[in-house]
Amino acid sequence: MPKKQPVYNNESISSLKGAERVRKRPGVIFGSDGIEGCEHAVFEILSNAIDEAREGYGDRVSVTLFKDGSIEVEDFGRGIPVDYNKKEERYNWELLFCEMYAGGKYDAAASNYEYSLGLNGLGLCATQYASRWMKADVYRDGLHYHLDFERGENIGGLQKEPTRSKRTGTVIRWLPDREVFTDIDIPVEYFKDVMKRQAVVNAGVLFQLHDQSTPGGETTEFRYENGIADYVAELAGEDALTPVISRSSEAECRDRDDRPEYKVKMGAAFCFSNKRQVLEYYHNSSWLEHGGSPERAVKTAFVSQIDAYLKNKGLYKKGESKITFADVQDCLIYVSSSFSTVTSYENQTKKAITNRGIAQVMTEFLKHTLEVYFIENPDEAQKLCSQVLVNKQSREHAEKTRLSIKKTLTSQIDIANRVAKFVDCRTKDLTRRELYIVEGDSAMGAVKTSRDSEFQAIMPIRGKILNCLKSDYSRIFKSDVITDLVKVLGCGVELDGKVKNDFAAFSMDNLRWSKVIICTDADVDGYQIRTLVLTMLYRLVPTLINEGYVYIAESPLYEIESRGKTYFAYTEPEKADILSRIGQDKYTIQRSKGLGENEAEMMWLTTMNPETRRLIKVLPEEAQRTAEVFDLLLGDNLAGRKEHIATHGYEYLDDLDVS
Structure with missing residues (x-):
């Protein structure tokens, strides 16, 4: 029956609603x-908890991990407003927990958060929608508010009661839903890393991690009284080239001439060190793993000022190229923390910002x-700029060495083009190039055509190739x-460094082929040559076998002709199967010719065409067994070889090419 085609009409269009927008x-x-x-x-x-603490409402943020996999975040700020909102004619908890793009951070003039990390109004609602369950407890205005959610749906509405406690703040506990995320087992190291980073950029705020998911209930605390300055000092240790420099400033900027101005607050701490190199950028408390605007500012400013110093002091040699940021980075420990009232993130994950205005004011x-x-x-300027110049010279020396090695290896490749009777292919694409190792000039002629x-x-x-197992x-x-x-x-070759030879040390990067294919006749002589080539590869370049680059081209044993068609049988069972399919028809059968006697069309069809040929990959798991067989059949163990022939020789009588 023909496959039923799906209907595609006006009713085919649908939209995700409510929790489905996140859960699906x-x-x-x-x-x-x-x-x-x-x-x-x-x-x-x-x-959200960090935003409260940074604005001066509470000096502590607490995270607790529970045995059931749930997570709790507690702040000691003002408490989320969750009661009735006359302006919106709805409860605030509905807006905050159940509406995307709702929150108190959109109106810059009236916002309670001048510099906000949780800016887009998605986080609380989206996390609630993505949870198996969520519980919220809010303390404010002398009241205790409680909310329950299950898989995006509120259970029981808003509960509230008076409380004598003077505390304020918000407690959110939730269990990530396995129906939403493929993995919810967040390692404790993630919490430690992110909370330490937040302590770095929120000076004086105490971050507490209570791990109750494992026996012992370990508590870890992070606090940097002086923020990024203390952090850089911690990274640098006691033997840095220069003391830690910490500076801050504020500015106004715009990303485009027709856009309104916005505020930017900038802080940077750095020092120079021969021991460690660190670059970290934070914006509105978020670690910018991929940098963006602050990274561009650092590269431009440091290269510009150090280059100017080297020129003014005459430290460049005549005709010498200028430094690059790589030379600066090699001895720089730098951490910046910036905030802005308008922020353009690359995406919701906040790993980079793209504000042109921020890049400009931070550069200045x-x-x-x-x-x-x-x-x-x-004195410090002289020391650090001289170190940058040393880094530059070291980099250039390493680059010259790399180019020299590349030139040497390239010359070795050029030598390959002058090897007698070697015939190269045209493409330089290493993922396509194939090398056929064939026996003799006659076979080469057939393969070549x-x-x-x-x-x-x-x-x-x-x-006959040399037996590499029996030769030094x-x-x-x-x-x-x-x-x-x-x-x-x-x-190159894989040898003990003490063995002297004219070849470079082995490197897969210099292999010129995607496949190395051994192509010999399907007879005793062909099998022996194939074995000797494999032996050579096994001893000199075993990684080619282990990495799956070595193949054997399987040649047909028989050519069977019947009613104008030619069939190729690669094994005795295949020959029997072909004859059974031919049935009573007349046919002729003969042993396949050697490679050198094959016509070009037949050779292409059976041995060369990627669509029809048969290649046997020499698998890495066979390497140990191959070594044992090679040693037994081709090594110096004469007694073992005689015993093997006496025990197993009869198994191969049918394969002998004798008349």
Whole structure:
């Protein structure tokens, strides 16, 4: 029956409503439906508590982890207004917990939060919608308010009662829902990391983490009385090149000429060190993992001022290139914390900001800070700028060494093009290039006429290759066949460093091929050459086998012709199957010719065409077994080889190519 086609008409369009907007598409709000999204939901609730503390309402934020996987965030601020809102003609708890884009942070003029981390009015509602359950307790105006939610739905409305307690604040406890997130088991390290970072950028606020999810109930506290300055001093230790410099400023800016001005508050703490290198940016308390505007400001300001100092002091050599930020970063510990009344995040996860105005005012702030610092501290300026210049020279020396090595390796690749009778392919795309190792000149002729010269190269083996298991390295590297093949591979050899040879140390980065294909006749001589090539690869470049780059091209044993069609059988069972399918029809059958006797069309069809050929990958799990067999059949254990032939030789009588 034909497949029923789905109906697509006006009634096919629908919209998500209420909790479905988050529960069915959590990645849109939280950036992921996995553990990262679940962590971001925690940060949204934590952000609201931080906003209160930063505005001066309470000096403590507490997070508790429970055995059932639920999380509680408690602040000691003013308490969320959850009672009836005459202006909106609705209860505030409905707006805050059940409406997207609702909150007290939109009207900049009337906002209770001049610099807010939880800006978009999504966090509380979205986290509630993404929870198996949520409980909220609010203390304000001498009242205790309580709310319960289950999977986005309120249970029991708003409950309130008078309380004699003078405390104020908000307690939110919730259990992330496994139906929303694929993983809700947030590691305790995440909480420690995020709370430490918040302590860094919220000077004087105490952050407490109570871990009741494991026996012992460990409590961890974070507090930096002087914020980022204390943090940089902690990072630098006692042996930094310079003391910690901490500066702050405020400014007004705009992101575009036709946009209104907004306020920016900036703080930066830094020092120079040969031991550690740290760059961290925070905005409205959020760690900007991907930087954005503050990162651009740091790069521009530090390079500009240090470059100017080096020029003014004549520390550059004639014709020498200027420093880069990499040279500065190599000895810089820098932490900035900025706030703005208007913020443009790259997305809801708040890992980078894009404000053009912030980048501009922070650049000027940092330039001025460095200019004054250099004037007031000439000895420190000399020390740190000289270190940056040393970093530059070290980087340039490393780059010259890298280019020299690259040139050497490139010359080795060029040598491969001069290997006798090696035929390269045209493409330089390493993901497509294939090397066929074939036996003899006649086979090479057949392969050469049938290959796709765009991506298939040919390396002929002239005569019997040396048995690499029975030979020492000095003899191996006197073999032209082996050394030519190593040159063509391009990746060097894997040997003890004490073994002297003319090849570079092994590096997969220099391998010139996506596949190394051994292509020999399907007879005793062909099998022996194949085994010897595998032995060579196993001893000199075993990683190629372990990483799955080595293949065997399987050649057909028989050609069967019947009624104008040609069939190829690669095994005896395949031959029997083909004959059974031919039935009573007349046919001719013969052993497949050697590679050198094949016509180009047949060679392409059976051995070269990626769509029809048969390649056997030499699997890495076979490496140990391969080594044992190689040692037994080709090594020095003569007694073991005789015993193996006596025990198993009869199994291979049918494969002998004798008449």
